[in-house]
Amino acid sequence: MTDISQDQPHRPPRKDLDPRVRLDIAVGVVFVIVAVAAPFMIDSKYLIGQLIVGLFWAAIAAQWNLLFGYAGVFSLAQMAVFAMGAYGTAMTSIYFGWTIWPAILAGAVVATVFSLLVGLACLRLQGVYVALLTFAIANVTYLLIVSDTACFRMEGTTCLQFSGGAAGFARFGDFGMRQLLRGDWILGNYAIVLAGFVLTMLVTWIIIHSPMGLAFKALRDNSSYAIARGINRFHAQLLVFGISAFFTGLIGGLYAAHFNAIGPNIFSVSTLLFIMAIAVVGGIGSFWGPVIGTIILMVADEFMRDMGQFRTLGLGLIIAVCVVALPRGIVGRLSDFIVKRRAAASAVSKE
Amino acid sequence: MSDPNPHPALMIEGLHAGYNGPDVLHGITLSVPKGQIVTVVGPNGHGKSTLLRAISGLVRVRQGRVMAAGEAIHDLKAHQIAARGIAHVPQGDLLFPEMTVYENLLMGAYCEADRETTVRRLEAVYALLPRLKQRHVQYASSLSGGERRMVGIGRGLMAGASVMMIDEPSLGLAPLVIEQIYEVIGQLRAEGRTILLVEENPARVADLSDVMHLLDDGRIVWSGAPAEMLDRGELLSTYLGG
Amino acid sequence: MDVFFAILVTGLTNGALYALATIGLSLVWGSMGMLNMAHGAMLALGGYVAFTVAATLGLPIWLGILSAALVGAVFGAVLYLSVVRILLKSGGPGFETSVMIATVGISIALQNTILLVYGGQPLRQPFNVQGGIALAGGGVMPMLNVVIVVVSIVVMAVVGLVISRSRMGRAIRATAQNRDAALLMGVPVERTYLQVLALSGALAGVCGVLLSSVTQLSPTLGADPMLKAFIMCVVAGLGNLPGAVITAFGLALIEAGVQFGLGARWGFPVLLMLVIAILIWRPNGLFGRAQIRRM
Numbered sequence: 001m002t003d004i005s006q007d008q009p010h011r012p013p014r015k016d017l018d019p020r021v022r023l024d025i026a027v028g029v030v031f032v033i034v035a036v037a038a039p040f041m042i043d044s045k046y047l048i049g050q051l052i053v054g055l056f057w058a059a060i061a062a063q064w065n066l067l068f069g070y071a072g073v074f075s076l077a078q079m080a081v082f083a084m085g086a087y088g089t090a091m092t093s094i095y096f097g098w099t100i101w102p103a104i105l106a107g108a109v110v111a112t113v114f115s116l117l118v119g120l121a122c123l124r125l126q127g128v129y130v131a132l133l134t135f136a137i138a139n140v141t142y143l144l145i146v147s148d149t150a151c152f153r154m155e156g157t158t159c160l161q162f163s164g165g166a167a168g169f170a171r172f173g174d175f176g177m178r179q180l181l182r183g184d185w186i187l188g189n190y191a192i193v194l195a196g197f198v199l200t201m202l203v204t205w206i207i208i209h210s211p212m213g214l215a216f217k218a219l220r221d222n223s224s225y226a227i228a229r230g231i232n233r234f235h236a237q238l239l240v241f242g243i244s245a246f247f248t249g250l251i252g253g254l255y256a257a258h259f260n261a262i263g264p265n266i267f268s269v270s271t272l273l274f275i276m277a278i279a280v281v282g283g284i285g286s287f288w289g290p291v292i293g294t295i296i297l298m299v300a301d302e303f304m305r306d307m308g309q310f311r312t313l314g315l316g317l318i319i320a321v322c323v324v325a326l327p328r329g330i331v332g333r334l335s336d337f338i339v340k341r342r343a344a345a346s347a348v349s350k351e
Numbered sequence: 352m353s354d355p356n357p358h359p360a361l362m363i364e365g366l367h368a369g370y371n372g373p374d375v376l377h378g379i380t381l382s383v384p385k386g387q388i389v390t391v392v393g394p395n396g397h398g399k400s401t402l403l404r405a406i407s408g409l410v411r412v413r414q415g416r417v418m419a420a421g422e423a424i425h426d427l428k429a430h431q432i433a434a435r436g437i438a439h440v441p442q443g444d445l446l447f448p449e450m451t452v453y454e455n456l457l458m459g460a461y462c463e464a465d466r467e468t469t470v471r472r473l474e475a476v477y478a479l480l481p482r483l484k485q486r487h488v489q490y491a492s493s494l495s496g497g498e499r500r501m502v503g504i505g506r507g508l509m510a511g512a513s514v515m516m517i518d519e520p521s522l523g524l525a526p527l528v529i530e531q532i533y534e535v536i537g538q539l540r541a542e543g544r545t546i547l548l549v550e551e552n553p554a555r556v557a558d559l560s561d562v563m564h565l566l567d568d569g570r571i572v573w574s575g576a577p578a579e580m581l582d583r584g585e586l587l588s589t590y591l592g593g
Numbered sequence: 594m595d596v597f598f599a600i601l602v603t604g605l606t607n608g609a610l611y612a613l614a615t616i617g618l619s620l621v622w623g624s625m626g627m628l629n630m631a632h633g634a635m636l637a638l639g640g641y642v643a644f645t646v647a648a649t650l651g652l653p654i655w656l657g658i659l660s661a662a663l664v665g666a667v668f669g670a671v672l673y674l675s676v677v678r679i680l681l682k683s684g685g686p687g688f689e690t691s692v693m694i695a696t697v698g699i700s701i702a703l704q705n706t707i708l709l710v711y712g713g714q715p716l717r718q719p720f721n722v723q724g725g726i727a728l729a730g731g732g733v734m735p736m737l738n739v740v741i742v743v744v745s746i747v748v749m750a751v752v753g754l755v756i757s758r759s760r761m762g763r764a765i766r767a768t769a770q771n772r773d774a775a776l777l778m779g780v781p782v783e784r785t786y787l788q789v790l791a792l793s794g795a796l797a798g799v800c801g802v803l804l805s806s807v808t809q810l811s812p813t814l815g816a817d818p819m820l821k822a823f824i825m826c827v828v829a830g831l832g833n834l835p836g837a838v839i840t841a842f843g844l845a846l847i848e849a850g851v852q853f854g855l856g857a858r859w860g861f862p863v864l865l866m867l868v869i870a871i872l873i874w875r876p877n878g879l880f881g882r883a884q885i886r887r888m
Contacts, residue, residue, distance in 0.1 A: 316701025433779035462779035
């Protein structure tokens, strides 16, 4: 039994020596190096395009992971928020004539406002009720867009709806890389998207490791500790809705600018499920989970591209097997492994 | 008449158990002889509930053995242990909120195949705890604290178990209600039942118990007759804060 | 007046089908905390099994329904043994999402397997039910719809009796309300989970047969009903079976009314907006109480 009077004086933890932080920095550096080197080692424009798409999915999954994995909010509106960012970019560009960068920022703001409204609606809800409400809102948004048939403006004889309708928007603006780099324009886009991705992940990392991140985790764990420390549940929930939406919307804007087109197909349930599968396979509640999950699922998808009819079947099976074999995701399995090795090592050293 | 089974009702040897991290219980050894009331006391959070949960199978036994009437049960699943005649009345009652008192009691006899035996046991429970009979169509979620505790005990009795394990029967109850609960336990003792009792405060259970064990920080630090424990003032103050 | 009867017939038929689908989902959710995203594919599976038995093998229809229930039950059992049991062991709080994603994967695999085996073009169930029942006021309810409603109600009544009166039903309810306590009573919780998934699979199978007889048989048959069942389940308050049935009929009638009144494409959006309003007004569902996750 411990004697309290002999407790050691409390020393503040030194963050820069925390091994987990060092690991994150190391992995981050390796990732950036590989990502920057990649386009110089890959010739195929198609593959670079896929890398860009992968960066998009990873970023969205990371934001969904922030919302669900860290703050425990089971939102199914992620793609609607993303769409708000993309549509916001397209529409400010078309209707106000803004250049692409202000338009992207506007998209992020629109997405944030939308998400805050959703967050308000969800304030009293918990668990799967949040899932249902966010799903309903996302679906209603989709249906409103798709059923918009009134002609807002005419281009020649083509009828164009205010919200883009079923066809969506196109040719509203891009990063201007074709003028700059001509044939290699996709490399320019890659660089921009990579920068956006790194910025998003960096800010996300900082948030997770800040007092705000603790507040989010308290939200998830619903502990009395949180209330005792004066963490306001409602504030924290709105905050996480807003922050994750800003970056999701930003990525949405980058997506719209990269493809120079956006349509309601982005709302599809299969895209949302793919994002969630990425987060789960990688490891919910872990920082690198979304990145690893994206790599694995996109590689799997690529391999099965040649399988024609069996492609979807194969993807479904792979997802199921991954989740069953690795219930806490790949990152979860890795950290279990590391913990076991450390325990074994310290057990040996104790003898 | 000689006892056909010479083994104690419960025999625990070198028990180690824990939840997700390190062991909470470190090498617990104690026995519950047939027909006796054995009480485990000690400060909260030191493993008393974990001990009962390890015996009943809700928590995995990492090391050591648990024998019920000579049969090893530490490798069995919780529902199998319950079927072997170990009734665990858990802390916090754990009643079925959307079932009536009657249905809760009936669940206690889930393992009993013979309908007449079940009916007989139910009547005995109602005789012992007449308040339950009054409230038998009420939903468990609408009962008072004391009534809930009674349903928990009644449910445990319905199993026709050879050993009853009761976890802190006085927890969260008003003093008057606690008196009633202990009266019931006293009657169970008079019936010759075997009970493993867990309580925080030894004073209350001293005259009920045959043997007392003091559990501190996952270890049994003292065992003996209840009167002796009450006499040892320094024990009480060191471990239980007077 | 014609419109009134059209709404009534459609609403009742759809209500019965949604209720059947919803009960299966709600049972599994209530006792295991699991959202079975493969439920829709299991509906389709049931329809195709009945088709194979009745059309390809030429056996009587009731045998088709029985086979669908049987195959559904087996699939549910296998789902438990191969996927859910493993996830439950390691689960904890992550279990809900993991099982959701895993069953999504299974659903995709199952749907595509059906697609590969039977092809994508819609098939017609060989059920020929003629005639109808006259309703007070001059309407007629087609016999097929009557059969569907009657069969659904009978099946739900049987399930209700099993849940409330039988030993297995008590075990299921006990496990749903407090898993640890159920274990202490001697309830073999794992076997109960298996039974629940098997029962839910059988229900899905039967529902799929009935559904495909009013519409058409295709691999994606179950996607839309499962979505609506999920909505009704949650709106009613999870794990509440009678509430789910009432909600199913209620929302089906509203949906039918809106479709006939405003147009087919307004049915789902209005339903969703209603759901949004209900959830904001009653955060725990229409009939639900604040749930404490018991896993």
